[in-house]
Amino acid sequence: MIPNAMTSTGPYAGLWSHLKSIDHTIERIVLVDSSQKLSELDKDRLMALQKFLKGGIEIDLTSKNPFEALLSYKISAEPEYSSAIDLRSRINDIPEFNNFLKKAKKGYDEKIKRLIDFIDNYLKDAKEPELFQKKDEKEEFVVLRSIIHSLLSDAEFAMRC
Amino acid sequence: MDFSKDETKAISSKCLSLIARTIKILNRIDESNFPTLTTKDAVSLLQKALKWLENPSNLESIDPVVLYNRLFAMQKFVEIVEDSSSDRISWPLVSYCDDIWKKLFPGGESKIFYSITSQHNYFISPYSDGLAIAMNGLMPLSEIKNITDNNIYCLQLASTEDANLQLYANIGHEFGHAIFYNREKELIQSLDSNFTNLMHNISSDVSSKDAANAVRIMIRILYVINKIATELFCDLVGIRLMGPAFFLSFYELSWGQDNSVWNIMLSPDNNMISAYPSFHFRLDCLFTFGDIDNFCNDAKKDFTTEKCLSSDVLAGCLMTIPRDHTSDKIAVYPRDDQYGPTIESTLTKHLTDIKKALIAFLKEADKLMFSWYPNVIISKLDTAGIAKLLLRLNHDIPPNIIPDTSLLGIPASFQAVLNASALYRINLLVNKEGKNVSDLAHCMGKLERLTAKSFEVTYIQQKYIEWENNRRGGNSK
Numbered sequence: 001m002i003p004n005a006m007t008s009t010g011p012y013a014g015l016w017s018h019l020k021s022i023d024h025t026i027e028r029i030v031l032v033d034s035s036q037k038l039s040e041l042d043k044d045r046l047m048a049l050q051k052f053l054k055g056g057i058e059i060d061l062t063s064k065n066p067f068e069a070l071l072s073y074k075i076s077a078e079p080e081y082s083s084a085i086d087l088r089s090r091i092n093d094i095p096e097f098n099n100f101l102k103k104a105k106k107g108y109d110e111k112i113k114r115l116i117d118f119i120d121n122y123l124k125d126a127k128e129p130e131l132f133q134k135k136d137e138k139e140e141f142v143v144l145r146s147i148i149h150s151l152l153s154d155a156e157f158a159m160r161c
Numbered sequence: 162m163d164f165s166k167d168e169t170k171a172i173s174s175k176c177l178s179l180i181a182r183t184i185k186i187l188n189r190i191d192e193s194n195f196p197t198l199t200t201k202d203a204v205s206l207l208q209k210a211l212k213w214l215e216n217p218s219n220l221e222s223i224d225p226v227v228l229y230n231r232l233f234a235m236q237k238f239v240e241i242v243e244d245s246s247s248d249r250i251s252w253p254l255v256s257y258c259d260d261i262w263k264k265l266f267p268g269g270e271s272k273i274f275y276s277i278t279s280q281h282n283y284f285i286s287p288y289s290d291g292l293a294i295a296m297n298g299l300m301p302l303s304e305i306k307n308i309t310d311n312n313i314y315c316l317q318l319a320s321t322e323d324a325n326l327q328l329y330a331n332i333g334h335e336f337g338h339a340i341f342y343n344r345e346k347e348l349i350q351s352l353d354s355n356f357t358n359l360m361h362n363i364s365s366d367v368s369s370k371d372a373a374n375a376v377r378i379m380i381r382i383l384y385v386i387n388k389i390a391t392e393l394f395c396d397l398v399g400i401r402l403m404g405p406a407f408f409l410s411f412y413e414l415s416w417g418q419d420n421s422v423w424n425i426m427l428s429p430d431n432n433m434i435s436a437y438p439s440f441h442f443r444l445d446c447l448f449t450f451g452d453i454d455n456f457c458n459d460a461k462k463d464f465t466t467e468k469c470l471s472s473d474v475l476a477g478c479l480m481t482i483p484r485d486h487t488s489d490k491i492a493v494y495p496r497d498d499q500y501g502p503t504i505e506s507t508l509t510k511h512l513t514d515i516k517k518a519l520i521a522f523l524k525e526a527d528k529l530m531f532s533w534y535p536n537v538i539i540s541k542l543d544t545a546g547i548a549k550l551l552l553r554l555n556h557d558i559p560p561n562i563i564p565d566t567s568l569l570g571i572p573a574s575f576q577a578v579l580n581a582s583a584l585y586r587i588n589l590l591v592n593k594e595g596k597n598v599s600d601l602a603h604c605m606g607k608l609e610r611l612t613a614k615s616f617e618v619t620y621i622q623q624k625y626i627e628w629e630n631n632r633r634g635g636n637s638k
Contacts, residue, residue: 021298
């Protein structure tokens with residue numbers, strides 16, 4: 001047995017693939033200097049990242065129909081990873097995220113909202129967005145990428161355990 | 162060649178060759194061996210997905226490393242269709258099951274095909290949805306939806322038990338999963354109405370233990386209870402489709418395990434969380450909802466009248482199956498999950514109330530089942546007929562006909578054959594005194610063959626009657 005070989009099954013393999021494909025899209029945007037257009041898959045991955053940052057399911061604990069509320073979030077082809085990861089404590093440890101908007105003294109919620117809005121605008125602004133569209137927007141992508149990288153290394157470790 | 166730059170290229174090329182190889186494997190599968198025609202649909206689903214991945218323009222935005230990983234993960238879908246062969250699967254039996262399936266889903270909104278598993282268990286899995294999840298990150302969601310639009314399930318049968326036809330009663334439970342998925346909205350409403358107060362109490366408890374993570378923990382608890390309710394609903398479907406034979410076969414699957422544990426397996430993906438009530442609680446629910454008590458009383462009278470073997474003991478054996486769940490406990494895995502201990506202690510504290518709410522949910526679900534499928538589910542089995550089939554088995558005659566005053570007798574129903582064979586088999590297993598290994602193996606083998614023959618004959622007879630009725634009605638197909 002070669003213990004480091006890639007694991008393709010198990011609960012963390014799906015999480016790893018999910019994060020890695022998001023990372024690939026950001027990499028294409030940040031690193032590839034080309035006029036290639038964002039594909040449908042790229043857009044989907046950015047939306048998946050947005051969903052991930054939002055923390056997934058928002059549920060009112062005093063609701064009379066909690067199971068129904070849960071059902072309304074279900075999308076058959078999409079995994080639901082939000083409640084397994086304590087995103088706040090995990091992301092706060094990442095230096096790039098810590099330094100992000102430091103001068104403006106923004107807290108976790110504001111920073112996350114800024115990143116979510118940033119993705120939203122990136123997808124919305126340009127009807128036909130091109131890779132590496134606005135150079136001054138690069139910082140947000142770098143922060144996003146460092147978040148994904150940290151979560152990816154956690155998933156990779158868990159996948160092999 | 163410089164691997165610091167060229168590794169991605171090499172991975173991409175290997176992916177392409179893997180895709181080509183997998184397509185070749187799929188093209189080579191012998192369709193004539195499929196137990197039912199739906200396996201073809203599953204193969205074509207896989208072929209469509211692979212063809213899409215093969216297209217160079219689609220490959221451009223895919224991470225080769227993710228593709229590499231997912232292609233290996235997809236091999237299990239290939240293995241399942243390769244194992245879908247009538248060499249190992251009793252075709253009359255799955256054809257009977259397929260007929261039941263078509264009555265449950267008459268509009269063809271969901272299809273099913275049959276395969277085997279090396280595990281000692283029976284599984285139904287949403288094949289098309291599973292493939293959709295495996296394609297997550299490789300294909301845009303719109304394309305995934307387009308390719309997997311045809312809702313296909315796969316039922317995997319325990320390969321080690323392929324001759325043990327009585328154990329196939331577990332298929333009833335597996336069908337329950339597809340019903341739950343298709344009727345989810347109504348069943349979830351019932352779950353909500355029976356759990357409202359309890360969920361408030363659980364939520365307050367969780368908030369007092371870990372306020373910062375209360376929502377995250379509660380979401381997982383909701384998933385866990387949903388999964389537990391699903392399993393119990395499926396058991397209900399099992400007993401309603403197969404009768405007491407399901408109670409017996411389910412009991413057999415519990416052998417060798419700690420039957421008082423509610424096993425919960427958390428997962429990073431909430432949809433993959435699995436949760437099972439204890440066997441004792443499940444058997445007790447089956448006993449109540451399956452009306453086993455009355456079945457045993459009726460059987461006792463009819464088995465004695467027909468002078469069946471061990472009539473007094475055999476009729477009552479179902480009553481003795483252990484189902485005391487008062488000392489049940491909850492176990493949450495993996496042990497190192499951050500929220501596992503809170504989930505375990507909370508569910509343990511509320512276990513009695515959870516059981517009550519689940520039983521109330523099952524009562525409502527049972528009524529719904531009767532309203533949805535009045536012509537498919539069993540409310541009462543004819544114990545006099547089963548007694549006559551047991552008598553035939555005792556004389557090494559296939560249990561396919563219930564003798565009456567006519568020359569031909571009445572063709573036995575699928576459930577009658579299944580239940581008579583299941584009871585006969587359990588009698589053989591328990592009362593083996595005086596038999597050596599080869600005697601026992603001989604008796605078991607004989608029962609397997611007599612049962613298989615009965616399924617085959619009664620199925621063909623049923624199809625012939627349908628054809629004959631159609632022909633008389635002017636339809637010559």
